[in-house]
Amino acid sequence: MRINKIILIMVLSAALLFPKMYSLTLKECVEIAKQNNKELQKAREEVGKYKQEYNNVRGNLFPQISISGGYNYKNTRLPDSAIPPSMSLADEIYIDDDFVDVPSNNDTLLIANDQIIADFLDGSMNSLIPDQKQIEYSLFAQVKLDQVIFMGGKLINGINIAGKLYHLQEKKYFLVEQEIIYQTINMYYQTKLAERIWKIQQETLNFAKEYLEQVSNMFDQGLVSEYDLLRAKLEVQKIEPELMESKKNYELITESFKNFLNMKNEELALTDEIVLPLMDEINLENAIQEGLENRMEIELSEINVAVNKVTLRYEKGNFLPIIGLSAEYNYFGQDEEQIESDDYGNYFQIGVGFSMPLFTGLSNTAKRTKALHTLKQAQLDHQDLLENIDLDVRNSYLQWKTDLEKVTTQTENVSLAEKGLQIAQARYENQVSNQLELIDAQLQLKIAKLNYMNALYSVSISYEKLKKAMGREL
16 A cells, blocks of 8 residues: 555656656647637637627617516604694584573584584594504516617617627637737747757767767877867867757747747647648739738728728717607505505506707717718728738748748758768868868858758748738638
8 A cells, every 4th residue: 555655656746747748740739729829719708799799789679678676564653742632623612601501402403513523623633643653565566668769870880880890800810810820830830940950050069079089089090180189179169059059049939839839837849840831833913812802801991991881870870869669567556554455556658759969069060070080091091901911912922932942042052061061071081181171061061951941941931921911721
């Protein structure tokens, strides 16, 4: 049991000390970036936000129905000072001393009538005197409906604007996604380029060390001078800092790429090498035409112009009347002791409202004029965009063609530099040339390899940039 615990601790420690290694192709990195990149996630949330805003505005087309209700219990006890004494007019009308003789029948009738009137007044007045303790129960319920009938086109135009903005965000999400894919490809190749440069420096250092060992043996045999030995040692010492610098650059860009993929705690092994990609045959005229037809920015600009046109119509609606319908039904009940079935009442009402601005200090006119200026500005921006896309495609195309020529040139340079190094080695070993010639040949080969790798990277990225400029999906 103790052994099992020790093994478990060792496994967990190893997992913490040695992060999991992921071998990833370029395509896999693109998919990971699309899933993990925060900018793309925010763009996705932005689309959802505008979708709900569209639903919110569209909801104003439908009747707005609400229900309310309540039950109330009220218990009140008044202070003694708030309760006036009861009235008794009947006791004050006639007394026996008011009559000298025995009252006649007519007097008795008058007394009876006055007594009835006094009792009625006493009852009426005393009923107005509140009880010291009061209990009251009440209940009510209400259903209310509001419906816009006409808003001068503002409601329909508002829904139209919200729908276009939602569509606009969907297109923007596609643009952000394409930009993330392009950045992923760029950073992937940058990482591979930095790795390749580091390896070229390592190969150069290994060659310099082998050459130093060879020169040392020749020096021991008296075939070369001490100067040649010192130059060989100096070459090794010169390459070592360059190797350290290239390794540091590779580690930094690898960390940056891991952060971009949101995999900063993992180890990455990028398996796809930088090679000359398979590329379509493209001419400049077709590229420009394709860019003007397919670029998503053009569609976004057209949507923006359409939104501003609808906004202008929306502002014109401020001069038109607003008509609305309102209806409500109320059901209520109230009693002192207990609400019975016959204690309930109800009422309902239906109304149509109308309002129209007559004078607003010219604010509505200013809003309409501002919307007109904004529309003209959007139309000018659209024209600028078409011109910029034309220029963008031209620049991307010319850069791609230039990088293609560089690849051809650098491929030949690497072949020539390798052949030159072989000749320089043979000449030096046969003592028909000096060490400077060999070192220069070695340096030329390293430069040729570095330039070749940079050319491969440049043509790969410039081709992706050209596709992006033409509006093709990456």
